[in-house]
Structure formats: structure tokens, C-alpha cells
Amino acid sequence: MILNIIYAFLTVSVLGTLFGFGLAFASKKLAIKKDERVLAVEDALPSANCGACGFAGCAAYADAIVNAAADITLCAPGGATTQVAIAEIMGLEATGGDSVKMVARVHCFGNDETSKKDFSYDGILDCNAAAILFQGDKSCKYGCLALGSCITVCPVDAITKGEDGRINVDKEVCIGCEKCVTVCPTGVMKMIPYDADYFIACNSNDKGAAVKRACTVGCIGCKICERKFPEAGYTVKNFLSEIDYTIEPEGRDKAAEACPTSCIRIAD
Amino acid sequence: MRKISTFSKGGVHPADRKDLTCTKEIVRLPIPEIITVPFSQHLGVPAIPNVKKGDAVERGQKIGDAAGFISADIHSPVAGKVLEIKELFLPNGMKAKAAVIEVDQERSALTGKIENDWTQMDPQEMVAKVKDLGIVGMGGATFPANVKFTVPKGKKAEYVVINGVECEPYLTSDHRLMLEKGDKILQGSMMIAKMVDAKKIIIGIEKNKPDAMDNLERLIEQNSYPIEIQPLKLKYPQGDEKQLLKATIGKEIQSGTLPIDIGAVVSNVGSTFAVYEAITNDKPLIERVVTVSGGAIKNPGNFLVTIGTPIQTIIDACDGFSETPDKMIAGGPMMGFGFYDLQTPVMKGTSGVLALTKKESIKGEQSACISCGRCVQACPMGLQPTKLYKNIKKANYDTAMAMNLLDCKECGCCAFICPAKLPLVQSMRLGKRMSRKKK
DSSP: OOHHHHHHHHHHHHHHHHHHHHHHHHHSSSSOOOOOHHHHHHHSSSOOOOOEEEEEEEHHHHHHHHHEEEEEEEEOHHHHHHHHHHHHHTTTTOOOSOOOOOEEEOOOOOOOOBBSSSSSOOOSSSHHHTTTTTSSSOSSSSSSOOSSHHHHHOOOOOOEEEETTOOOEOOTTTOOOOHHHOOSSSSOOEETTTTEEEEEEEOOOHHHHHHHHHHHHSOOOOHHHHHOGGGGTTETTTTTTEEOSOOOOOOOHHHHHHHHOOOOOOOO | OOOOOOOOOOOOOOOOOGOOOOOTTTEOOOOOOOEEEESOOOOOOOOOOOOEEEEOOTTTEEEEEOOOSSOOEOSSOOOOEEEEEEEEETTTTTTTEEEEEOOHHHHOOOOOOOOGGGGGOOOOOOOOOOOTOOOOTTTTTOBBBHHHHHHOOOOOOOEEEEOOOOOOOOOOOOHHHHHSSSSHHHHHHHHHHHHHHHHEEEEEEEEHHHHHHHHHHHHHHHOOEEEEEEEEOBTTTSSHHHHHHHHHHOOOOOOOOOOGTTTTTEHHHHHHHHHHHHHHHHOOSOOEEEEETTTTTTSSSSEETTTBBBBHHHHEEEEOBOOOOSEEEOOTTTEEEEEEOOTOOOOTOOOEEEEEOHHOOOOOOOOOOOOOOOOHHHOOOOHHHHHHHHHHHOOOOHHHHHGGGGGEEEEEEEHHHHTOOOOHHHHHHHHHHHHHHHH
């Protein structure tokens, strides 16, 4: 009886040892040589697998950098730091690529209370599906449709829809991959610098009267910000104000207060 | 008469509701004071406006030039003055330029008749006329007719198939045309046969229009025209080229090819009538028959409407709404487009205007797909709407394209039959749009 147990124990031990040697041999002999640089580049990348570079994920991009000489400036979430790290591994010089961290933001402050709708839409709850019909149900054809296609594509869940029906991007979480910018049918999702103080919460190129008909919080292109605060970096193009973030502004907050439709808002 | 037939794959049987208007004679509507003529009334590239604000135009004057091979000329349906060129949304949801014209009623009145003898004309001359007068397919797709009637080198047209199916519920404009303009349609079909050099002419008509069939049959016998009538079983979407050809000549168009590849040219009854008028009377496509119907219309009917007339005007001609419509549709209920602005103009492809009540537009609660496969059974193109839907929902557009998403012609059979009330057609549109966007 006890002998049976010992035999079984011995048999399994001997087999285990044999297989162990076999596996050890195979792992050495049949190993696939992976370029160490690929592994190093992969480590340097942020592993967000967001796809902003155009490759299937960080591993695919690392492989492309090493083996297909892909451009090393494509990683949006990694930004300048990643570029420098990759350049070091590859023995290249880190050139180009702006070092300012950019984040996404919805340039529209309209919701059901402030903006008019032309008809009631009851199709698929996706912005691109809604945009097939008259570019959306809103009277304003530039605004946020708020059906959340950007929420679906965001790889890091930085985008949420508030109870007020507006879409918010958490700039602390946003990695700047621009996937939301690509998917947005109205182009209302735009990139601004991470440390931007203000932004224009409107995307409408309609003339003032048309904007007023459609919405109470849109930019009417009145040019008060541009004319009265010339140092603040506002320019009005196509009836829409734009902020120049590259200058040292003066009086940008005053302009925000003076804006008759309060569409210059703090980028918090 | 031939033996009754139909197509084999898929199809559904929606309630046809044609009784609302099929006995109503076509009434010519007076031209309104101001009309809006869009420059994109056809499939393909929009026409380029050649008039500007303040210009005086004549009735039938060309105001937009075709901008490419698949494009069509636009003519002013009235005499008057161009008030402005503006942008507006068309029922298909696209934005396009349009000329707003103030009508000079006196000069717009119908004048002297031109009567050309088409038997003396040669085919090239006829095709050129069709092109110059802006004729497009009037069944809904609005494909430029001259392109259809130009047989490419190396191909040969054997059949001309005239589409008198009108399988969309509610619509009766083609039905009324066959009753009231039967002889012109028959002559028009012989003109098409001459243009494409085809030997056989077949008119496909569904058997819910026995009076139209009898009328055409009688005219054919009286004049001994070389035309055959093919009675068809009721089934939607028999009015689509592919299904019609299968039902009438028994041949199938392969994916990505055209009717001419199997030796056929298809023309709708309305367009055939327009071809007749263009060739014999030199009349451009500036008016068409529109069915105005639906539960929310007080007195539904069929009207001969000047292109560019605001839909509000025709609704008024029907004594307005009997109740607030829940949904307005330009075209038929299966493939038409919803719209909301009653100032939207009637265009070359507007075969009907429907005002549906809440009960008719049946939205119903959406629920989850139970994989019952009824959409697969109903799809006349042999696609798998359920799988396409699931892939598109997950943004797998490439997979959907590999499953022949582009073969989907948005006929609506799948969405009609779906017990879970899923927005299948819209998801197909979304899938096509997104895969275009990606490239």
C-alpha cells in the first residue's frame, strides 16, 4: 500500500524533472530573438494603446519605429518626453513636435435649455448617425449633438456627459490622442493647451442673427473681445472668436466678462 | 399577357394604403408666387448655377449646368426674377444651393405646342435631347437618364424594362400616369428602345393596379405596339431595378454591376413620360406628379406640381392637415426621407409627400436583437442585417464592409420586419458614412 504511494510519487517526480529539462532546453534553443530596441521603445511608450499614432497599439508602433523607420513624433499622449526617450534608444535626434501638452475640449455650451431644436430625433444614439439627417436635430449646425460618440471612443474614459446635458472632458485624464476630434461630426471637439486659461465655448460660423435664433450662448461675432481688448489675443474669423494661446495675454478675463453671450469661458 | 411572376429572394408585404389616392385624378396646381429650385436634384455632382441674384429667367431656361458625367442640368420651371441663391437643406439631409425665383405668372403660362416626330429622329439626337432637358430617373434615385440611355461600347441592350411597379405604400403617381397618359408612356418606352437599340419592351406592373394594366393592354392592342406587359405579384421592393429585372426577364444583376451588364435598361413610368415630353415637346423636366397622402392629410390626392413649389402649397391644396402630423416624409414610407420644414421644395425625385399620424408612423419600443433571423430572410440582397448591425454598433466598419455593406440599398425590409424594432437602416447608413470618413 505504502509502496504504491511511493511509486506514484517517484514516477511523477521523474517525469516532472524530465519535462522541466525539456522545456528549459526548448526555451533556449527555440527562442525567437526580439530586437531589444523594440522592447525598450515599447517601455518608453505610455502603453495607453489609444491608436492615435495610427498603429494598432503601442507594441505595433514600437515595432514600426524600429523596423519600418516610422516617424517618432506620432505619440500624442507621450508628448515630448516620450519623443526624447525614443530618440535616445534609436540614436536619433528629437526634433519637431510641439512640447505643449494639448487636451480636448467641447467648444459649445449649448444644451436643451439654451439651444433650439428643429425636430425630434429618435434614431440611433450616436452623433454620426444623427448627423446623417440635416446634420443633427439642433438648429445650430456647428454645435455639440451631445449623443456621446466621443465618450465611446475615448480610450481613457476622460469624457463624461453631465446632468445638464453637456459633454465634459477631464483635462487631468485626457491624454490628447485626438480620437474624439476625429470622430466628432460637427468639429466642435477641438484641442487646446493643457494650461489654457480661457476658451471660446462656441463653434458656429453663422452670422450673429442666425446664432441668436438658434441659441442663447453662442458667439455672435460682435468683435467686442477683439476690438476692446487688443492685447488679449482674440481674433474674430467667420463670425467666431479665436484665442491665440501663444502670446502673453493681457485682459483676457476682462474680455470674458464683457462678452455679451458669455461664450468666453474659463478652461478649468 | 404573360404569366404572373415575382422575384425570389427576400421581400416583405407592407400594407399598401393606396386606396387613399388611387382613384383621384391628377390635378394641375397653379404656380405659386415664389419658388425655390435646388441645384442638386439628381444623383451625383450638383449642377453649377449660371444665374445670379437679380437675373431675369425664362420658363425652361437652363439655370444650372451639369458638373460631370453623373450630373444633370437644372432648368427654371417658370419665368421671373432670381431673388437670391441660397443654401438650404434638402429632404435627403444634404445641404445644397438653390435659386429662389419670383414668378412672373403671365410669362410663365403654357404657350405654343412643339410637336416633333420622334420616328424621324436618330438615337444620338434623342439622347442629346434627354441630356439637355435635364431628365433624370423619377422613381426616387434620380439617376441622370442620358447616362442610362448611352450604352457603353462592347455592351448591348436587349430589353427595355419599364418600371410601373410602384411598390412603395401610399404612392399612386405612377399608377395615375399609366391611367391618364398611357399612350405617351408607351410611346416614351419605344423612344427609349430606339435610343438603346433594344428589341424587347416589357412593362412590369404589380397586380394591385388592374385598371392600369387593362388600359395599357388596350392601347397596345389598338395601336399594335411591340410592347409586352408583365403582371407581377405584390411584393416590396419589386420596384427596385434588381428585383424588377429578376421578376420580368429572370436575370440577376451581380453585386457592383449595372442592368446593362445583363442587357437591360430600366426606366420608371414617370421618367418615361418625361422622356416622351422632352423628345416630342422639347419640354425640360420642370414639373412632376406628386402623391400627397397619409392619415394626417384632409383630402389626399395626386397633383401635377411645378418643381420648386414649397410643400406647404400642395398641403394647402389638400385643405391642410386633419391633425398635427407625427412625421413628414418626402417619397414613400419605406425609402423616403423625413423632413420638418414645410418650405422644402418639390424636386425631380419627389414622388410623394406623406403626413403620417402617430398611429401610422409606429415607432414602438426598441429591444435587444434576439437573433431570430427574420431580417436575413427579408433582405432582397441576401445580406445579414443582424450581423452588419452588430458590427456597426461596435464600430467594426471594416468587418461590415467585408460583409458587403455597400450592397445594401436601404430598402427598409429589415427594419420593417424586425420584431425588436432596431434602427437597422440607419445603422447601415451610419456604417457607410463612417467607412467613407475613415478613408
